[in-house]
Amino acid sequence: MRILEVSKLYPPFWGGIETVVYDISTVLNQEGYAVDVLCVSEKNNSSKEVIDNVNVYRCANLVHLASTYISFEFIKFWQKIRNNYDVIHIHLPNPLALLAFLLFKPRKDSKIIVHWHSDIVKQKYLKIPFIPLQNYLLSRCYKIIATSHVYAEASEDLQKYLNKIEVIPIGIDEEKMVATPEAVAHIKQRYAGKFVIFSLGRHVYYKGFEYLIEAARYLDENHIILIGGQGELTQELEAKIKEYKLQDRVKMLGRISATELPAYFNAADVFCLPSVERSEAYGVVQLEAMACGTPVISTDIPGSGVAWVNKHDVTGLVVPVKNAQALAASFNYLREHPINRRQVQEYFKQHYTRSKMVDYLIKVIEGA
Known part of the structure; x- marks a missing residue:
């Protein structure tokens, strides 16, 4: 069986979606x-x-606007190869893939699977022209993979298609x-002598750094x-540290x-x-912490799967969103009442390994 994974980018760009696509592609190839x-x-x-015995076709892009890549080469190459596959697995959000799918439809017997990583949240007005394209793909596809029931049920975009939903939690290579x-x-x-609190991610609006x-106050x-990572808000965050005199x-x-x-985890x-x-639909970085046995403090984002992944009082604590004092209180609580690291790691192994993720996906691919 020939499978095409359609992604925005691919490693060595190691974003959350790209890591999932890499893991799926690598393990499917091994299988x-x-x-x-x-x-x-x-x-x-x-x-x-x-890369790891997987053919990766990278298409030149002209410009990157509002998190969207513009690439005529992508559309041309899609037109050339789309009918060579039994299964086409499209990872969204990706407006370019929506356009390519509309312009050049794959053969009718191809099994189309959509992997719904997240809604488009910040660019909600810019996404309006793509809604008909998105609906066309969702109506045409065989299955829609959501990473959690919570996110799928809260997504306005998916309400018409809940009968196609299969929930496959993201897993990682421990x-x-x-x-x-x-x-x-x-x-x-x-x-x-310090209680070490580690955080990691792109310094962007939805990460809440x-x-x-402020919790450090x-x-x-x-x-x-x-705090690891970089991004458009790095300087602003550094200025806040200085403003609050929290450099130590x-x-x-x-x-x-x-x-x-x-080592940091x-x-x-x-x-x-x-x-x-x-926009934080799942929080793969939580899995990286849990794989190391490190307890997680996360936030209860309405309609997000983040709090579903981090099981309260088992793998860590879930606190109210946008609440610095609640974050500080959770750190103090876990310092006095630590969660067993082996318990955290065992929960991860039961639910969130990449082998479990791909096993579920194979069942969808094979129609089991």
Whole structure:
């Protein structure tokens, strides 16, 4: 069986969706399926690569506007290859893929599967022209994969298509989260005597890092907050740290390499995901923490799957959204009443490994 995975980007760009597409493509290939990936290149040139025995077709893009890539090469290549596959697995949101699908329809016996990672939240007015294209794809497809019941039921876009929904929780490769004892010890030594709160993500509007920084105002000097990542709000966040005089309590780490990341998760006493909007549909980074046995503090975003992933009092705590004092109180509580790290890790293994995710997907592909 030949399968085409259609994604916006693909590793070495390691975004949340891209990681899921990589894991699905790699494991499906290991299971004997012939898998290709069609995506956009971050550069203005096209290429074909083979990554872990998967063919990856990257198409040159002209411009990147409002989180959307414009690529005529993508549409041309879609037209050329679309009829070569038994299954076409399209990961949304991706307006370019919607347009390509409308312009050049695949053969009628192709099984179309849509993977609904999130609604378009911030660009809700810019998405209006694409709604008919989106509805056409959703009406044509065989199944719609949602990452949680919570998100699917809260999505206005999916209400007409709930009969097509299959819930497949995102899973990750836990082997990538193994850290050397030396690397973990080095971080623990650097912050010796501190209760280490780690957070990670792009510095963008929906991540809520400003509330995490404000939470430090309600913590004593025995706590340290480490924030990894970069983004358009980095300078604003750094200015807030200075404004509150929290330089000794909050550290901005910048980009952390994939090789260094497991050590930070393992060294942390708690991981915090302070996101504030439904753009955070799932919070894959929570799984990375849980794979290391690190308890999670996340927020109860209405209509999001974040709080569904982090099971309250089992893998961590769920607190009200946009509430710095609640975040601070949760850190203090877990310092006094720590959650067993083995319990966190066991829950992860039961629910969120990538092998479980792909096993569920194969059942959908095969129509089981």
